[in-house]
Structure formats: C-alpha cells, structure tokens
Amino acid sequence: MLKQCEGSVAIAEAVALCRPEVICAYPITPQTHIVEGLGSLVKSGALTNCEYINVESEFAAMSVAIGASACGARSYTATASQGILFMAEAVYNASGLGLPIVMTVGNRAIGAPINIWNDHTDSMALRDAGWIQIFAETNQEAVDLHIQAFKLAEALSMPVMVCVDGFILTHAYERVDVPSQADVDAYLPPYEPRQVIDPDEPVTIGAMVGPEAYMEVRYLAHAKQMQALELIPELAAEFKAKFQRDSGGLIRTYRTEDAETIVVALGSVNGTIKDVVDAMRADGVRIGAVSLISFRPFPSQALHDALAHAKRVITIEKSLSVGIGGNVSHNLRMAIQNPQVRMYTVIAGLGGRAVTRVSLDRVFREAMDDRLEPLHFLDLNHEIVDRQLERERLVRRSGPVAESVLRDVGGVTAGIK
Amino acid sequence: MFEVRIHGRGGQGVVTAAEMLSIAGFTEGLWAQAFPSFGSERMGAPVTAFCRLDEREIRSREPVNTPDALIIQDPTLLHQVKVFDGLAKNGYVLINSKRSLAELGIAEFLAGLPAANVMAIPATELAIKHVGRPLPNAVLLAGFCAVTGRIRLASVEAAIRKKFPTAVAERNIAAAREAFAMVSEARGGQGTQQVTTAEGAKRHAEAV
Numbered sequence: 001m002l003k004q005c006e007g008s009v010a011i012a013e014a015v016a017l018c019r020p021e022v023i024c025a026y027p028i029t030p031q032t033h034i035v036e037g038l039g040s041l042v043k044s045g046a047l048t049n050c051e052y053i054n055v056e057s058e059f060a061a062m063s064v065a066i067g068a069s070a071c072g073a074r075s076y077t078a079t080a081s082q083g084i085l086f087m088a089e090a091v092y093n094a095s096g097l098g099l100p101i102v103m104t105v106g107n108r109a110i111g112a113p114i115n116i117w118n119d120h121t122d123s124m125a126l127r128d129a130g131w132i133q134i135f136a137e138t139n140q141e142a143v144d145l146h147i148q149a150f151k152l153a154e155a156l157s158m159p160v161m162v163c164v165d166g167f168i169l170t171h172a173y174e175r176v177d178v179p180s181q182a183d184v185d186a187y188l189p190p191y192e193p194r195q196v197i198d199p200d201e202p203v204t205i206g207a208m209v210g211p212e213a214y215m216e217v218r219y220l221a222h223a224k225q226m227q228a229l230e231l232i233p234e235l236a237a238e239f240k241a242k243f244q245r246d247s248g249g250l251i252r253t254y255r256t257e258d259a260e261t262i263v264v265a266l267g268s269v270n271g272t273i274k275d276v277v278d279a280m281r282a283d284g285v286r287i288g289a290v291s292l293i294s295f296r297p298f299p300s301q302a303l304h305d306a307l308a309h310a311k312r313v314i315t316i317e318k319s320l321s322v323g324i325g326g327n328v329s330h331n332l333r334m335a336i337q338n339p340q341v342r343m344y345t346v347i348a349g350l351g352g353r354a355v356t357r358v359s360l361d362r363v364f365r366e367a368m369d370d371r372l373e374p375l376h377f378l379d380l381n382h383e384i385v386d387r388q389l390e391r392e393r394l395v396r397r398s399g400p401v402a403e404s405v406l407r408d409v410g411g412v413t414a415g416i417k
Numbered sequence: 418m419f420e421v422r423i424h425g426r427g428g429q430g431v432v433t434a435a436e437m438l439s440i441a442g443f444t445e446g447l448w449a450q451a452f453p454s455f456g457s458e459r460m461g462a463p464v465t466a467f468c469r470l471d472e473r474e475i476r477s478r479e480p481v482n483t484p485d486a487l488i489i490q491d492p493t494l495l496h497q498v499k500v501f502d503g504l505a506k507n508g509y510v511l512i513n514s515k516r517s518l519a520e521l522g523i524a525e526f527l528a529g530l531p532a533a534n535v536m537a538i539p540a541t542e543l544a545i546k547h548v549g550r551p552l553p554n555a556v557l558l559a560g561f562c563a564v565t566g567r568i569r570l571a572s573v574e575a576a577i578r579k580k581f582p583t584a585v586a587e588r589n590i591a592a593a594r595e596a597f598a599m600v601s602e603a604r605g606g607q608g609t610q611q612v613t614t615a616e617g618a619k620r621h622a623e624a625v
Contacts, residue, residue, distance in 0.1 A: 004443035271476035
C-alpha cells in the first residue's frame with residue numbers, strides 16, 4: 001500500500017511482513033522507532049508467532065539473536081552507533097557461526113565526541129566482521145532491502161546488515177509502497193536452517209578450532225560472500241519481477257554510460273548527488289553516479305565494468321579511516337586497477353554535517369579541473385582547525401579538543417538553522 | 418519544488434507540523450518529504466523541521482536552505498536564530514504571534530516580500546481556545562493553506578486526523594478552521610486551491 005510515513009515505521013512494517021520469530025530490542029537513537037514500531041505490531045497482534053524480547057544491552061541483543069537463530073528461529077534486531085560497538089564481539093560470532101540474522105543499522109556517528117547524527121562510521125567499524133552490508137538510498141529501498149535481506153541471509157546462512165542513514169532516512173516522512181503480506185510470503189519462503197539446536201538431534205555449534213582448520217572456516221565465509229555477489233543481483237531481479245521495483249542489487253548506475261566523471265557513494269546521499277548530476281548534465285558536463293548498494297561483499301567486477309571508462313572517479317564517503325582517508329575509495333582502487341583513472345576521495349557529512357548540492361557541485365568541478373586534492377574534506381572549517389593546532393603549539397595544557405572547537409565555532413545556538 | 422522550513426522550540430510540535438504538511442501534500446498526489454533537523458532534543462530548545470513538495474520524486478536530502486515559505490512557531494526565535502536565512506524573494510512567512518507585524522520589529526527581514534505573503538496569526542491563543550494546550554502547529558498549517566494556496570485545508574485536516582486520536586484531532590481541526598477563516602478574511606476572502614493532479618484528486622476524495 002502506498003503511504004506517507006516515517007522511514008522507521010515503514011521499516012518496522014517491512015520486517016513484520018518477513019514474519020520474524022524473535023526480535024531482540026534495545027533502544028538507541030536513531031534506530032529506536034524501528035523496534036518501537038515492531039513492539040506495537042507484536043502487542044496489537046498484527047505480528048503473531050513472534051517473541052519480542054526487551055534485552056538489557058546491545059551485547060545481549062545480538063547474543064539473544066544468536067541463540068534464537070541457532071534454535072532455528074528467524075531472528076532480527078536493530079542498532080546504531082555505540083550500540084554496534086558494544087555488541088561487536090557477538091557481531092563477529094553471528095557471522096562466524098553462519099547464523100542468518102538480519103540487523104538494521106540506523107547509521108550514526110561514533111563518539112567521542114558524542115554525536116547522535118548520521119554518518120557511516122558505525123557500519124564501517126564492523127565492515128570486516130563477516131556480515132553482508134547493504135545500504136539503502138531511500139526509504140522505499142530500505143523497505144525492499146529488508147525483505148531481500150532475510151532471503152539472502154537464509155539462502156547463504158550468513159547474517160545481513162541493512163544500513164539506513166539515521167535521521168535522514170529513519171526520521172524522514174516520504175512516500176513508501178509497503179507490499180502485501182501475500183506478496184512477501186510468495187517471495188520469502190519459511191526459514192529452513194542449515195544447523196539447528198534440537199534436543200532430538202543434538203549438535204554442538206561453536207567448536208574451538210585450532211590452526212589446523214581455522215583458515216578454512218574463515219575462507220568459507222569469504223567464499224560465501226563471493227556467492228553473494230551472484231545471489232544479490234538474482235534476488236533483486238526476482239524482487240523486481242514480483243514487486244515491479246528496482247531495489248537492491250550490487251550497484252545502481254545513473255547516467256554513467258558516456259560519463260567522464262563518475263561519483264560513487266553509499267546510501268541516501270546518492271539522491272542529492274543525482275540532483276547535482278542532472279544540473280551539471282544540463283550544463284553539458286558528462287557526469288554520472290553510482291550508488292554502491294552492497295559494500296560487503298564488495299562488487300569489484302561490477303564497479304570495474306561501470307567505472308573503467310571514466311576519466312575520474314570521486315567517492316563521497318560518510319566515514320573517515322583516520323590516518324589514511326576513505327574506506328570505500330581504497331576498496332575501489334582495488335576494483336579499478338587502471339592507473340589512468342584519477343581517483344578522488346571526498347570525506348563528507350561526518351556527524352550529520354549537511355551535504356549540500358552547492359558543495360558537491362563545487363568539488364565535482366574542482367576535480368574536473370584537476371584542482372581537487374586526492375583526499376578532500378567537504379566544507380571543513382580550516383580556520384577552526386588551524387586555531388586549535390596553533391593553541392596546541394602554544395600551550396601545553398590546551399585542554400579538551402571538542403570543547404575548544406565548540407567555543408571557537410560559537411556555541412550551540414549559532415549553528416542551528 | 419516548493420520548500421518549507423518550520424522553526425520552533427522543542428515541545429511545540431515542529432517536527433509533527435512538517436510531517437503533517439507532507440501527509441497533506443501526499444493526500445493531494447504530490448511527492449512530499451519531511452524531516453527534522455534535531456538540535457538538542459529538549460523542551461524549549463530551538464528546533465527546525467523541513468518539508469518539500471513537488472510533482473515528481475524528491476531526491477535531495479540536504480536541509481532546506483532556500484525556503485519558499487517559513488513557518489515560525491515561536492516569535493522569541495526571531496531575534497535569536499537566523500530564521501530568515503535564504504528565504505525566496507517572493508516567499509511566504511507565517512508567524513505565531515498575537516502582535517502585529519509592525520510590533521514584532523522585523524521589518525528589515527520582511528522588506529521586499531509581497532505584503533500579502535506575510536501574516537502573523539495568534540496560533541497559540543487559538544490552540545489554547547480549542548485544544549486547551551499551546552500547540553500552534555495545526556493552526557499555522559491552516560494559515561499556510563490560506564496564505565500560500567499550495568495545499569487545501571481539507572488535506573491538512575486529513576493529515577491531522579492521521580496523526581492524532583479522534584478527539585484531539587477534532588479540536589485541532591476546529592482551531593485550524595478558525596485560523597483559516599481568519600486569514601482568508603484578512604486576505605479578502607481568498608484561501609482555497611484546486612488539487613493539482615488526477616492522482617491527488619482521487620486520493621483526496623478517499624481521504625476527506
């Protein structure tokens with residue numbers, strides 16, 4: 001049904017349509033409305049045959065999801081930011097054990113400094129944990145990716161993280177077509193576990209594995225993600241046949257065919273990028289964009305095919321790998337081995353800083369004029385940074401950084417728009 | 418594209434106002450996008466919310482920096498936050514105040530705007546009268562309908578019914594209707610507009 005609603009509400013409805021049997025809920029902004037929405041659906045009786053468990057922490061949320069999944073239940077949880085860090089050990093265990101848990105991450109910055117706003121630092125911190133990571137561009141895609149995620153996770157017996165930009169998507173009201181139960185049931189078969197803890201047929205899950213077999217077990221996780229490279233496009237095609245929508249897949253190209261400059265990004269910022277691409281195209285600029293939907297597995301071949309003809313590739317990244325730069329762009333460099341392609345990394349939107357069309361237009365044009373440095377920080381206030389560095393040069397006890405920077409910026413209300 | 422920025426304080430229903438406006442736009446068959454710019458989530462702290470309306474898909478996710486209309490739910494913000502930043506030359510301004518525009522001391526910000534596009538509405542007073550609480554959002558949305566002609570009052574009423582339980586919704590609608598009549602009268606009887614799309618006409622008929 002087509003409706004105008006909050007992203008979190010739409011995601012909760014989509015998850016409910018997937019008939020989860022265990023939901024482990026612990027609140028953290030900006031994800032909270034999702035588990036609250038699911039709680040309401042369980043309480044009202046709209047979602048039946050589902051155990052909704054209020055746990056005491058994110059670590060418990062993932063641990064309970066592991067236990068439930070190992071018992072053969074379709075299991076779901078959601079988190080963000082500090083929450084995903086707190087559950088990190090269990091996140092690795094879920095994938096190491098091959099349990100097809102689906103988790104929404106309402107992407108948010110990581111502290112310190114404490115910050116509730118959107119960026120991708122949280123998901124990136126767990127990018128090597130062995131989970132599939134897929135990023136939604138719109139709330140419609142967030143709904144659709146959750147439905148595909150359960151099918152993908154269970155087909156491979158591997159957990160899937162659906163990454164949804166906090167606030168920008170989770171708290172946005174926009175039009176969303178929420179599918180019918182009958183259509184979702186036809187797309188997503190009941191969960192048939194590969195392994196299950198069953199008193200009638202006892203097994204051990206979670207053996208200690210020494211040097212003789214550890215590499216093989218880890219390699220198998222990698223082999224499965226390579227299978228996911230095949231399966232993700234298949235599931236998206238199947239989804240399109242059923243629901244008549246392009247959602248998911250490995251990547252989505254936009255006006256790239258004859259593009260000399262191609263912009264690559266994860267998540268909702270692709271919408272803003274497309275508007276900039278259209279405006280620049282109207283000026284005769286040959287520019288296009290690629291929405292990178294699957295970050296893990298990393299679709300190297302698909303990206304190579306989409307980007308290899310470009311003169312330059314610009315990644316817009318909402319996370320900073322401190323000490324080197326961009327996470328996406330370094331993966332991308334492996335995919336595009338052609339040294340003729342100039343690559344630019346633009347770190348943008350950290351801690352919820354607005355990524356504006358004006359600023360994107362500026363950096364794209366600077367890149368086209370070869371005036372952009374290889375690693376650029378979008379709308380970084382260099383004056384404020386220099387002032388702090390100077391303070392640290394002059395005074396030993398320069399004090400806490402965040403507080404000094406806040407003072408220099410001019411307090412809270414000055415920045416509110 | 419028509420872009421609206423709503424300023425107010427935590428607890429005044431600023432975010433809800435943007436959400437309701439987006440539902441009203443959807444009801445008329447438009448694409449609509451509403452989202453908040455959370456500062457500190459505290460009662461009384463300045464809060465901003467945004468709403469975009471368009472006849473095609475809205476893709477941009479940036480905050481509304483060049484609004485076509487401003488709704489200011491709390492007049493004490495006028496001299497604290499740069500509420501008028503980026504306002505379009507022929508933009509609209511609705512201010513919650515029982516004082517006249519002249520008394521508000523904001524002439525410099527309003528210079529150049531068509532006089533008919535600017536309106537002060539005693540929204541808090543109307544809300545207290547009908548709803549019993551100082552929640553000016555529904556009243557100001559009704560004022561928005563009357564001043565801009567972009568959205569029909571009936572669509573805002575449908576949005577109010579979607580967001581609030583029946584009894585609260587009906588009281589808000591009573592307040593909204595009085596505001597709409599008040600603003601329409603002040604503007605010489607203007608204040609309605611046709612639904613813009615065929616899809617909207619259908620959905621509108623279903624919703625109202």
